[in-house]
Amino acid sequence: MGEQVRITVNGDTNFINEDDLARSDQKKVKKARRKRTQSRRRPKNPQPQEWLAQDLSLRKIADYKPFNFVDGEGVRCSLYVSGCLFACPGCYNKAAQSFNYGKPYTKELEDQIIADIGQSYCQGLTLLGGEPFLNTQVCLSLIDRLRDAYGYTKDIWSWSGYTWEELQKESADKLEMLKKIDILVDGRFEEEQKDLTLQFRGSANQRIIDVQKSLKDGRVVLWDGLVS
Template sequence: MKYAEIRKFDVSNGPNVRTTLFVTGCTNNCEGCFNKDLQSFNHGNVWSKDLEEKFISYVKNPNVYGVNILGGEPMEQTMDSDLFDLLTRVKKETGKTIWLWSGYTFQQIMNDDKKKKILSLVDVLIDGRFEISKRNISLKYRGSENQRVIDAVKSMKENRVVLIEKI
């Protein structure tokens, strides 16, 4: 896995103070993408066990409420187990919430075993490609009206999309 940025204390993505990882690599190529540079799988730095340790130490800070995973496309981080391993550690060692943004829909993720495995560790999924024709800057945590804020835990349990209405 490659990544572009880690934000130790992020207050712009998700509620409260969170630690954020921006992975690189995305094949969606959404028109108007706000992270165009992160679409290349060759962009950024190589993930390492040392970085994983540092990231986990950030998340363990008592001021950090949870984790955000953005990109690029997190659900395309299936060429190795780096993202899955990181999220597994976040869950086991901190119990803090994980929010993940994906251009894939919940249904598409559920139909792919590797993506579903990553989703199994996520608390909140913001799904759907960014659509410039549906852009709405007043939306919380998403860029276009087609994107949904989903309770990933309930949705996986019930095998249907359960939206989070109040965020």
């Protein structure tokens, strides 16, 4: 049994056993080490065309949320696809990083999404996950049906761990998908840049990009609804 140590804080005196004090100090050291380790962890950075949807996607979805207000502007129908390799520390949907998570994407579900988006109060479709650009088989099927049904009267948003610049060097299916959407929220979630006050994104490095204007101008053009 260790000796008693007297500690006085703001005029209050307490006696603490030396062994307990040592254990407390060890816990603080371990906690500090964990925090430093977490801060050093980084999302993965693929080489161009290293990750291909045709090799990775199992055509599964983690969730479908109709008529929500949080995944972009207006009332939206959101499809969360399964599978992501970026492995961002602090990811809010870690379960959906597995390509085998959730349930298969079916024609019946696709029919339901198209019908839901047809409601007059629904502004459009949001694709997120998981990584939509590693599930292009699912996303392109839905995008094409939406355009056939509603043209450009409904908009399409997508989140991606890829940056705009990285997507320009990517596979044909990713480029096709990019060209068919309206808004891209790009870039990995960076834990050290986390900011809960940001509009429609989790960390300050991420951008909300107007895809069609960017393709026309040959440079990144930010969404004009952005609140700084």
